[in-house]
Amino acid sequence: MKKNSLLCAVVGLFSLVSQAQDKRPNILLIISDQHSGKIMSQTGYPYLETPGIDKLASEGVTFTRSYCTYPVCVASRASIMTGMMPSKSHADLTIFPAIGTTMKNAGYETAYFGKWHVSNSKIGKVADWHGFEAYKDEHDDSKTEKMTIDFLNEKHDKPFFLVTSFLNPHDCCELARNISGLGDNYHDGPVEERMDVNQCPPLPANFAIPPDETEGFYCRRTPDSTDVVQFGKHPVKYWGETEWRQYMYGYDRLVEKMDNHILNVVNKLEIQGLLENTIIFYTSDHGDGHASHQWNQKMNFYEESVNVPFIISWKGQTKSGVIDSKTLTSSGLDLYPTICKIAGIELDEKLPGKDLSSNFLKNAKASGENRNYIVSEINQSAKDEDNGGRNLFVGRMVVSERYKYFLFDGGENPEQLFDLAKDPGELRPVANLPEYKEQLLAHRQMLKDWIKETSDPFPIDKIQ
Incomplete structure (x- = not known):
């Protein structure tokens, strides 16, 4: 009799805990690839329209001083998954707890759809480590959107932690190769490569190369066609103003493609009445040169490559329409502790990042912990x-x-x-x-x- 009473008490306690957990918000992390932080209409860039990102920003906070931990995909994404700097996380991911596993162990339903490219790992081979119960490495953003919406259409008995990882505007790498005649295939449909230059954005004000540029940058700058490996990444040595402006035009269209997928996902949440119970994080693994300093791609510390979008939006709960141009944030380090805080998970003291919740929640008290x-x-x-x-x-x-x-x-x-x-x-x-x-x-x-x-x-x- 006592044993049955104890069992009932344990079951009842578990039920109460489950109900409490169910009141926690869903968490959606949207990651794009190679999106430079200032190339969106929310921050005043006039040559494109990003209604999806703008919709998130209208209900949330946009941090314009956000930086990736490393301006290249594999290392930056290792940081996002571990909350650690790439010099620690890139070589051996599995010695650090993955954010997916942390969320799963805390009672969240976990899923990851889209581009993976986390260090040198394959998503299917590290499933026991990353903790995502449903996952698919996918480079076609239209398919990633469909998997995301299919997931949202399912019945969820627990709050979910969903990562939607879009490839674009990374296809600007394919765009650059096509402009240079090397040929490559886009992952989510083509963009115009030879637009009339009068319809293209003007060259950026910082198109010039700074004097005395560090060798750590210029060693990779403008390889000629005899350097097969690097020329395929930076095929711009023979470009003039026309090619650079056509590149900028095509890049902007790739951002709009990606943004349209974001809009469709956010609209789906709105139709289902989930926006009030879903906090959405949007960032990118790194930026792109976008012709500044005559640079395409990433792999430098110039603002266009290392400054990334970072928007946190939770309808009714976050400060709305705020552009925070002062708080220094590290998306690779700060996402992990901030997500844990929102999910009610005790923060791991080993994480070097900051919980940003006091910077974006409406009624939060200022923490006074902004970094220098x-x-x-x-x-x-x-x-x-x-x-x-x-x-x-x-x-x-x-x-x-x-x-x-x-x-x-x-x-x-x-x-x-x-x-x-x-x-x-x-x-x-x-x-x-x-x-x-x-x-x-x-x-x-x-x-x-x-x-x-x-x-x-x-x-x-x-x-x-």
């Missing part, structure tokens, strides 16, 4: 012309409220400082100007502090 700087990483491989091998340049970026500092472990001009307030286009490096000596020393110290606090493997002796 953000760090990003890069490893740049380049041909060693003298010895026939390859050189590796390891770099770190520090972004503060006003300045951007970066340092490589070797090469010409390894250290750079930009005054983003006076020079938002990053055209005039100031590290060698005496009036900036104090800021240069301050940012060197920030990097030293970061290395010590996080056990970052960057060689601290390279910092003067």
